[in-house]
Every structure is written in structure tokens, then in C-alpha cells.
Amino acid sequence: MGNKTIDKAKKYIMSTYASFPLVFDRGEGCYLYDDGGKKYLDFVSGIAVNALGYGHQRLIEAISDQTKKLTHVSNLYYNEPAVELAEKLSKHSGLDKVFFCNSGAEAVEAALKLSRVYCKKNKSKDAYKIISMKNSFHGRTFGAISATGQLKYQKDLDPMMPQVDFAEFNDLEDLKSKITPETAAIIVEPIQGEGGINTADIKYLKDVRALCDENKIVLIFDEVQSGIGRTGKFFAYQQYGVVPDIVTCAKGLGGGIPMGAIIAKDQIADAFTPGSHASTFGGNALSASAALVVVDELMEKGLIDNVVEQGNYLKEKLEEVKNKYPEIEEVKGTGLMMGVSLKGVTPIDVVKKAMEKGLLLVGAGSDVIRFVPPLIVGKEEIDEFIEIFISALEDLR
Numbered sequence: 380m381g382n383k384t385i386d387k388a389k390k391y392i393m394s395t396y397a398s399f400p401l402v403f404d405r406g407e408g409c410y411l412y413d414d415g416g417k418k419y420l421d422f423v424s425g426i427a428v429n430a431l432g433y434g435h436q437r438l439i440e441a442i443s444d445q446t447k448k449l450t451h452v453s454n455l456y457y458n459e460p461a462v463e464l465a466e467k468l469s470k471h472s473g474l475d476k477v478f479f480c481n482s483g484a485e486a487v488e489a490a491l492k493l494s495r496v497y498c499k500k501n502k503s504k505d506a507y508k509i510i511s512m513k514n515s516f517h518g519r520t521f522g523a524i525s526a527t528g529q530l531k532y533q534k535d536l537d538p539m540m541p542q543v544d545f546a547e548f549n550d551l552e553d554l555k556s557k558i559t560p561e562t563a564a565i566i567v568e569p570i571q572g573e574g575g576i577n578t579a580d581i582k583y584l585k586d587v588r589a590l591c592d593e594n595k596i597v598l599i600f601d602e603v604q605s606g607i608g609r610t611g612k613f614f615a616y617q618q619y620g621v622v623p624d625i626v627t628c629a630k631g632l633g634g635g636i637p638m639g640a641i642i643a644k645d646q647i648a649d650a651f652t653p654g655s656h657a658s659t660f661g662g663n664a665l666s667a668s669a670a671l672v673v674v675d676e677l678m679e680k681g682l683i684d685n686v687v688e689q690g691n692y693l694k695e696k697l698e699e700v701k702n703k704y705p706e707i708e709e710v711k712g713t714g715l716m717m718g719v720s721l722k723g724v725t726p727i728d729v730v731k732k733a734m735e736k737g738l739l740l741v742g743a744g745s746d747v748i749r750f751v752p753p754l755i756v757g758k759e760e761i762d763e764f765i766e767i768f769i770s771a772l773e774d775l776r
């Protein structure tokens with residue numbers, strides 16, 4: 380069965396992914412089933428996307444009800460789910476106004492564009508430079524990839540968008556040395572996801588905020604991966620008590636339906652005027668209706684507390700594994716955005732071995748395995764994950 384689909388995919392889909400030979404057919408809770416009926420515990424969640432897992436009843440109902448009423452109208456008009464969602468995102472972020480798009484890279488583009496537009500109008504017409512972090516990841520569009528601090532993603536694409544500089548993550552002096560009067564924005568992931576679950580120090584982020592204030596620089600937090608409850612707060616920056624000028628989000632926001640957004644302070648957001656930026660599908664009623672369920676489950680129905688509880692449990696269990704297995708060097712991350720750095724064994728070997736045993740995992744950086752299960756995960760599933768993970772490590776000895 381799977382082979383036919385895979386052969387067809389190879390013929391008709393460009394091979395930008397080194398996909399595993401697995402065809403998924405359906406999901407339920409934290410589990411996926413392939414087309415042969417084999418069950419997999421999913422600690423990937425579509426790479427930090429399926430916040431409510433699979434087959435979530437409220438999500439299904441909201442999407443089906445909305446589909447019957449209206450899926451899309453142009454942003455030349457208003458639709459209620461998008462407006463309701465914007466209000467909730469504003470409330471839960473502590474920021475003011477939203478621009479909707481469809482993906483993480485698009486959110487990053489919007490943030491970069493907004494900060495340039497704002498600075499041209501309010502700082503100087505020469506304030507157009509962006510400072511990003513080494514080892515960061517911001518997406519695959521030209522602007523976002525130009526602001527991504529990992530050369531491997533830029534291979535064969537040169538020249539990149541000019542005027543982007545890169546500073547060492549968590550190194551304030553290096554960042555200071557890169558700031559010039561032309562600097563418009565600094566973009567940082569509070570927790571680098573693709574780069575290997577690297578967490579920013581609290582003092583560093585506070586100092587970055589102060590540097591931005593002193594130098595009239597727009598501070599962008601890219602929370603495409605760490606946002607929407609993933610770390611146990613609506614946004615990871617709320618763990619730090621540092622508020623950005625613009626935050627990007629996507630991934631978990633639509634619970635599996637494409638949806639991205641930036642949220643900005645009024646003063647910055649108001650630099651965008653009709654015609655400054657646009658997205659045909661951004662904030663369409665279908666995606667917004669899905670996101671409303673995700674946000675409501677997290678912030679009103681207590682799912683965020685589950686992330687904290689299960690995140691602590693997961694960390695405790697991983698520390699136990701680390702104490703017994705020298706293959707684990709360090710336990711990294713917060714909430715349900717966790718990972719371990721490995722030694723003597725490669726992430727891809729662990730991913731493959733775990734997959735054989737019915738557990739889906741994904742690597743990050745060069746030596747990290749990432750654990751980003753659906754936010755509805757429970758203790759039983761974490762115990763099952765630990766059991767399979769250990770058995771994969773043992774098999775690889």
C-alpha cells in the first residue's frame with residue numbers, strides 16, 4: 380500500500396524532504412496510524428504543530444461548523460473568527476495588534492518588514508539593518524532564510540538579502556559590537572528550536588531589551604516554535620518577564636490548520652497602513668476558527684497547566700535517563716519543548732530505531748533529539764515514550 384504512494388510521491392513531489400518511507404492515514408490523541416495499521420506514539424506533532432493532538436472533538440466541530448458557514452473572504456472585508464482571535468492574541472501576549480498570515484516564515488517576513496517600515500518612519504531612513512543570532516532558524520522564504528544563522532540552509536541560494544548581521548546567541552558583548560545607527564531590528568528565538576533547543580539566559584534577554592530601548596531598535600521574538608503554550612506560558616518570553624515589540628507565531632496556533640500571525644505594540648503596528656503588507660489567506664475564517672479552539676483550550680480550559688505539569692514530569696524522567704545512560708549529555712528545554720544532546724550515538728540512528736519501535740522523534744541541530752509531543756500528552760504516554768526511548772538507546776549499543 381505505502382509503496383505505491385511513496386513511488387508516486389517520488390515521481391510527482393519535489394524532494395525537498397528526506398522523508399521516511401511511512402504513509403500516515405489517521406491519528407487519535409497522541410497516536411498516529413500508518414496505512415498498514417501500525418500505531419506510533421507521536422513526539423513530533425508535525426514539528427510542534429498539533430497542539431491538541433489528533434481527532435480533537437472540539438476542533439473537529441469548530442472546523443466543520445465554520446466550513447458550513449464560510450471558509451474565506453478577502454481581507455477587503457471583516458470576518459468574526461479572525462477579529463475574535465486577534466483580541467485573544469492581543470490579550471494573551473500583552474501586545475496590541477495582529478497581522479495574520481499562514482506560516483512561520485511569513486510571520487517572520489511580516490515582522491522584518493514591519494520593523495523596517497517603522498524605523499524608516501520613526502528612526503531614520505537609513506535604519507534598515509537586521510541583527511539575527513548564529514544558529515537561529517527563521518524559515519525558508521528569502522527574507523527569513525537571509526535572517527537564519529545557519530549556512531547549511533543558505534547553500535546554493537546566494538546572494539542572500541543584504542544588511543543582515545549575525546551575533547553569538549547569549550553573548551551581549553558580541554551583540555553590542557554589531558549594533559550601528561542603521562540597525563532597525565534584532566530578531567531572537569527565546570529558545571532556539573531547529574538550532575538544538577538552546578535556551579536564552581534571562582539576564583541576556585533583559586539586557587537585549589534594554590539595548591533595544593537605548594538604541595531605538597525593534598525587538599522581535601520569533602516564537603513560531605516556542606509560542607502558543609509550548610513552554611508552559613502562552614509565549615516563552617512570559618517565562619522571562621521580557622516583552623518584545625513584535626512576536627511571531629504559527630505552528631501550534633492553528634492546531635494543524637495553516638495559520639500564522641505577528642502581534643506588535645500599537646506604536647510599532649501603526650506603521651503599517653493600507654497597502655504596506657498583505658496576505659490573501661491571512662486570517663481566513665476557517666483557520667481562525669481552529670485557532671480560537673486552540674487558544675481557548677490552552678488559556679480557558681486549563682491545557683496550559685497540563686503543559687507545565689507534563690513538562691516537569693518529562694524533564695524529571697529525562698534526567699533519570701541521563702543519570703543511567705551516558706549517551707545523554709544534557710537535558711535541554713522547557714515545558715513540552717524539550718530535547719537531549721547525545722554523545723556516541725547520532726540523532727538519526729535514534730530516530731530510526733525509535734520509529735521501528737513505534738515512537739516518532741525528530742532531531743534538532745547536529746546532536747540533539749527533540750521532544751515536542753501534542754500539548755494534551757499525559758503521564759502514561761510520557762512513561763511509554765521513556766520506555767521505548769531507553770530501549771532504542773540500548774539496541775544501538
Ligand SMILES: Cc1ncc(COP(=O)(O)O)c(C=O)c1O
Pocket residue numbers: 482483484485487516517518519568572573601602603604605629630
Ligand atoms: C523559530 C522558527 N521560525 C520560523 C519557522 C518557519 O516556519 P514555517 O515552516 O511555518 O514557515 C520555524 C520552523 O521551524 C521556526 O522554528
